[in-house]
Amino acid sequence: MPAWSKALLPLLLAMLILLLPVPDGLDPHAWRFFAIFVAVIAGLILEPLPGAVVGLSAVVLVAIAAPWVLFSPTQLATTNFNSAGTAFRWAIAGFGNSTVWLIFSAFMFAAGYEKTQFGKRLALLLVKKMGKNTLTLGYAISFADLLLAPFTPSNTARSGGTIFPIISNLPALYGSKPNDPSARLIGSYLMWVAIAATCVTSSMFLSALAPNLLATALVKSQIDISISWATWALAFLPVGVILLLLTPLLAYWFYPPTIKSNEEVPRWAATELAKLGPMQLKEWLLVSFVCLALVLWIFAGKYIEPALAALLVICLMLYTKVLDWSDITGNKAAWNTLVWFATLVTLAGGLSDVGFIRWLGVLGGQWLGDLSPVAATLILVIAFYLLHYLFASSTAHTTALLPVTLAIGAAIPGMNLLIFSLLLVTSLGLMGILTPYGTGPSPIYFGSGYLPAHDYWRLGTIFGLLYLAVLLLVGYPWLQFLF
Structure with missing residues (x-):
């Protein structure tokens, strides 16, 4: 594929999303941010420029266009709200991760x-x-x-x-x-x-994995279920x-x-x-x-x-x-990876900042309300797993999506919340295989020079789906037997 087409396709994809009507319940600025994020993911896959340049360019673009992309009209109307200063602090936040x-x-x-x-x-x-x-x-x-x-x-x-x-x-x-x-x-x-x-x-x-500990704390606070070290190990064995x-x-x-x-x-x-x-x-x-x-x-x-x-x-x-x-x-x-991953962490966190993830959770609850507990469990676990494509770290994924997914599951009559929560939290490590930015070590191995981008994305898809299949086909029946 010519270099110019690799650069053009992500831009066209963003423009296509921007031309679509803003979904009901979602603020226009959040939809614009989502369009930029999708373009970034496409850019990382096609690599018209090095990944660090793609990420840095997107962060700079969002920060400059913050009044239309990052901040809601309510925020901008707030007295003494410094949009320029806040946008800059947002842009460099990933470097403090x-x-x-x-x-x-x-x-x-x-x-x-x-x-x-x-x-x-x-x-x-x-x-x-x-x-x-x-x-x-x-x-x-x-x-x-x-x-x-x-x-x-x-x-x-x-x-x-x-x-x-x-x-x-x-x-x-x-x-x-x-x-x-x-x-x-x-x-x-x-x-x-x-x-x-x-x-x-x-x-x-x-x-x-650090997000595992965070996940158990969120499960306890959201649905009052405690998951011990032994329970976790036995559930995933x-x-x-x-x-x-x-x-x-x-x-x-x-x-x-x-x-x-x-x-x-x-x-x-x-x-x-x-x-x-x-x-x-x-x-x-x-x-x-x-x-x-x-x-x-x-x-x-x-x-x-x-x-x-x-x-x-x-x-x-x-x-x-x-x-x-x-x-x-x-x-x-090392410096290339630092810039690349820091900008991705910032962009992924922005999806939550603008309310896109919260809107996605509300929409999911409306769609799944009439399903059986088993069907709802499978759909929610698959969605929770595959949505990791939108996140540059397991911690961000856990923070943004786990409370929403647990809330949707808890609203479904007959749902076995212990099994449901165990499937969600034990998937956190597995989903890191999906992308070159999916978990902490990913950029290290991706940056080693031995795993070209097209190979990494292809293998990530294959192994990611295989891991998910084993979790659902082996892990789900095992958990039903245990609990």
């Missing part, structure tokens, strides 16, 4: 692994033990994430900050390079397995086991690596390990800093924000010369 900075920190952790060669050492050890078969490497990545999941309530910290820096060293060992046809040798497969596996483990445990075992194999089928096995690679890895020699001081320092980050992420979440803990570790790496300041300023991928 903790997940955005946790993602940025993950790139710095990866730089530390690379510079000290500790990442290469770990990769060589992994290849030495399991490198004979690419599929077993996929399972090793999945199980490593599973071991960390119950104790790390941030999948960005767990996968982006711990798993990614290690596996990013693996493809080069096989001659697989980012942004190159050789990426499909093995790098693309490993990166996709890593992001897909962390989406599964994020749903397996209450403590494996068969779905989680099936998906964790299937994910590396499904990736092997749908996104096959060119390199299937290589008997020489483990022997080569052993030789390379011998060349590295014993661990150096900076490697030990890096290990201690990473362990400190894990301890803070797991045990000190009440006292220190995970992103702040990550920034503390970056400072320690700078003080001890594990990293130099030039390593920070010169990391183009």
Whole structure:
């Protein structure tokens, strides 16, 4: 597709939406904002410009056009309401999001692994033990994430900050390079397995994803149902086991690596390990800093924000010369991702700010009022899951949609609210696989250079629908049996 058509199609899509009548009950400014948001999503898919440029352009456009797009007439008529200042604060709000900075920190952790060669050492050890078969490497990545999941309530910290820096060293060992046809040798497969596996483990445990904890609090406040750690784990157990075992194999089928096995690679890895020699001081320092980050992420979440803990570790790496300041300023991928994800968080939050999400909830309640509890449950869970395309984070999705969806479900006679709420909250991790911005680690793997946009969107759709199918076909009957 020519570059000019990639740029024109999102604009035409926005114009088409703007020409349609504003739906009943929705403010015109919210409809205009929705048109811009849809154009942004189209732009991210077609990539006429880098994703960060698309997101930044949209935020600037909305902020400039705030009186017609972001603010209602009532807000503008308020005495002393400074629309210009408020619009600017809205535009930069995403840069104050903790997940955005946790993602940025993950790139710095990866730089530390690379510079000290500790990442290469770990990769060589992994290849030495399991490198004979690419599929077993996929399972090793999945199980490593599973071991960390119950104790790390941030999948960005767990996968982006711990798993990614290690596996990013693996493809080069096989001659697989980012942004190159050789990426499909093995790098693309490993990166996709890593992001897909962390989406599964994020749903397996209450403590494996920060929005999970928020979701249980919202369920308690909205419909007075308490969901314990054990209840959550038991409710998702068969779905989680099936998906964790299937994910590396499904990736092997749908996104096959060119390199299937290589008997020489483990022997080569052993030789390379011998060349590295014993661990150096900076490697030990890096290990201690990473362990400190894990301890803070797991045990000190009440006292220190995970992103702040990550920034503390970056400072320690700078003080001890594990990293130099030039390593920070010169990391183009990290800064690109920071701008890209921050602007998406802002735009996604804007859908709630203008009242679009609230209107969608009211409309859904009117449509589903006469359905049976089972049909309503299936429709609401599917809608809740697929609407994640509109959100740049699971936290934003949970905050905006979960209370509305619970309210709709509670209004339907005969609805088993415990089963309904469990289906909703355990889908939060799974839905992160849908888009390159769907969950914290997504931009990290998307920005690795091994997962082109068209591949990511295609695989996200395939795996997203498969995950949803297993949740409904296995998880729903299981919950009916339990409760």
